[in-house]
Amino acid sequence: xxxxxxxxxxFILARYPHVQLDDDQDIFEIGFINSLFATELVMYxxxxxxxxxxxxxxxxxxxxxxxxxxxxxxRLTDPREAVS
Amino acid sequence: xxxxTTPHPSVLGREAARDFVDRELLPVADRFDADRAIPREFRxxxxxxxxxxxxxxxxxxxxGASALAWGAIHEEFGRGCSSMRSLxxxxxxxxxxxxxxxxxxxREEWLPRxxxxxxxxxxxxxxxxxxxxxxxIATTARRVAGGWRIDGTKAWTTGGAVAGLFLVFAQCDDAIxxxxxxxxxxxxxxxxxxxxxxxxxxVADIVFDxxxxxxxxxxGPRGFSSAFLLTSIxxxxxxxxxxxxxxxxxxCLDASVEHSTRRSIxxxxxxxxxxxxxxxxxxATSVVAGRxxxxxxxxxxxxxxxxxxxxxxxxxxxxxxxxxxAATDAVQLHGAAGCRDSHRVxxxxxxxxxxxxxxxxxxxxxxxxxxxxxxATGR
Numbered sequence: 107x108x109x110x111x112x113x114x115x116x117f118i119l120a121r122y123p124h125v126q127l128d129d130d131q132d133i134f135e136i137g138f139i140n141s142l143f144a145t146e147l148v149m150y151x152x153x154x155x156x157x158x159x160x161x162x163x164x165x166x167x168x169x170x171x172x173x174x175x176x177x178x179x180x181r182l183t184d185p186r187e188a189v190s
Numbered sequence: 191x192x193x194x195t196t197p198h199p200s201v202l203g204r205e206a207a208r209d210f211v212d213r214e215l216l217p218v219a220d221r222f223d224a225d226r227a228i229p230r231e232f233r234x235x236x237x238x239x240x241x242x243x244x245x246x247x248x249x250x251x252x253x254g255a256s257a258l259a260w261g262a263i264h265e266e267f268g269r270g271c272s273s274m275r276s277l278x279x280x281x282x283x284x285x286x287x288x289x290x291x292x293x294x295x296x297r298e299e300w301l302p303r304x305x306x307x308x309x310x311x312x313x314x315x316x317x318x319x320x321x322x323x324x325x326x327i328a329t330t331a332r333r334v335a336g337g338w339r340i341d342g343t344k345a346w347t348t349g350g351a352v353a354g355l356f357l358v359f360a361q362c363d364d365a366i367x368x369x370x371x372x373x374x375x376x377x378x379x380x381x382x383x384x385x386x387x388x389x390x391x392x393v394a395d396i397v398f399d400x401x402x403x404x405x406x407x408x409x410g411p412r413g414f415s416s417a418f419l420l421t422s423i424x425x426x427x428x429x430x431x432x433x434x435x436x437x438x439x440x441x442c443l444d445a446s447v448e449h450s451t452r453r454s455i456x457x458x459x460x461x462x463x464x465x466x467x468x469x470x471x472x473x474a475t476s477v478v479a480g481r482x483x484x485x486x487x488x489x490x491x492x493x494x495x496x497x498x499x500x501x502x503x504x505x506x507x508x509x510x511x512x513x514x515x516a517a518t519d520a521v522q523l524h525g526a527a528g529c530r531d532s533h534r535v536x537x538x539x540x541x542x543x544x545x546x547x548x549x550x551x552x553x554x555x556x557x558x559x560x561x562x563x564x565x566a567t568g569r
Binding site for chain 1: 291410415417418420421422425493494495496497498499500558561562
């Protein structure tokens with residue numbers, strides 16, 4: 107069983123190990139992150155949590171922080187969200 | 191009219207692609223290059239074999255090839271003719287975008303026609319004053335009643351002179367958006383007829399003269415999604431170029447081995463000389479190393495692994511440089527014969543140079559690869 111926030115945080119820190127990162131920090135303000143890493147982050151979320159992120163969820167705000175990305179995973183994997 | 195001499199039941203394997211390239215493409219590729227065109231009949235034959243739909247899901251009539259299989263196909267086509275491979279590349283980039291980000295209606299409308307090759311697709315990003323810098327795109331999409339009006343000129347559009355569908359990046363309010371634009375009277379191709387390489391790939395500037403498209407023509411939302419879409423599409427193209435560059439290197443090796451064993455100097459085959467052997471050894475090693483990098487990237491793609499992005503950059507960086515070096519050496523080995531524009535190795539030489547520039551130049555590849563290291567070191 108994976109814990110999305112932890113896994114997403116670990117993925118970012120694996121690439122940027124010198125960054126001090128808390129779950130609400132805006133990762134696009136770190137300075138090194140570019141569109142390529144953003145693409146890798148989207149791919150990571152999709153492959154790790156077995157989700158396909160729909161166009162309407164591919165927003166900057168959904169990947170702005172560890173918590174935002176984890177919340178996105180929660181929404182996409184929560185069957186109650188699918189019902190609603 | 192091109193007549194295929196052998197039925198090819200499968201497009202999914204390297205062997206079928208190699209057989210097609212050897213029998214049908216290599217014998218005519220130099221003529222295509224000289225004519226600066228690939229005849230419609232030949233493109234239809236390629237479509238009939240399913241190669242235009244190789245990366246499209248079977249649901250929509252495609253072959254659903256894995257990245258590993260697709261890369262092998264593009265390597266073989268690259269060995270045969272970079273122009274034909276380039277047409278397949280841009281077509282696949284657009285198909286991928288529609289399948290991944292299109293609405294159900296867009297997928298149903300376009301993918302079966304793209305899979306069959308009934309129409310060819312082209313990718314419209316670059317502009318003369320913007321290059322591929324999306325922030326500087328001047329082509330606009332203005333909201334009007336019932337849809338959008340697209341106005342501007344796209345540059346260096348591979349396949350643009352024969353495409354039936356364009357994927358267009360345009361400025362829309364304060365963000366970049368993408369549109370599916372069918373070719374028509376208001377989409378005017380201006381062929382670029384003095385290219386250094388990939389001369390038969392129908393490169394054209396495309397003038398979008400106030401083209402009206404309906405609301406449903408927009409592909410995906412604006413903003414971040416468009417940036418993700420662009421990065422992902424270019425990744426598809428970059429992987430094809432990397433694979434095709436391995437094909438160029440293999441082609442250079444094949445031509446050089448044949449020439450150096452047949453051509454004698456001082457009563458001995460050219461291949462007997464150690465300086466010749468050094469060049470052949472470098473080419474052979476580059477083929478194996480480049481193919482390994484492409485297959486690694488493909489395996490990562492097939493697994494959905496984000497490391498495939500950097501893996502593809504590395505593959506393209508290595509293979510494009512290797513192809514350019516191999517082509518330089520191949521021309522050198524062929525001597526004066528290789529300096530004729532009509533010679534196969536001269537075509538490889540010109541095409542290989544293009545591979546060092548498109549889908550991210552060598553220098554951009556270096557910056558991206560090093561940029562990842564910079565992130566890791568925090569400097």
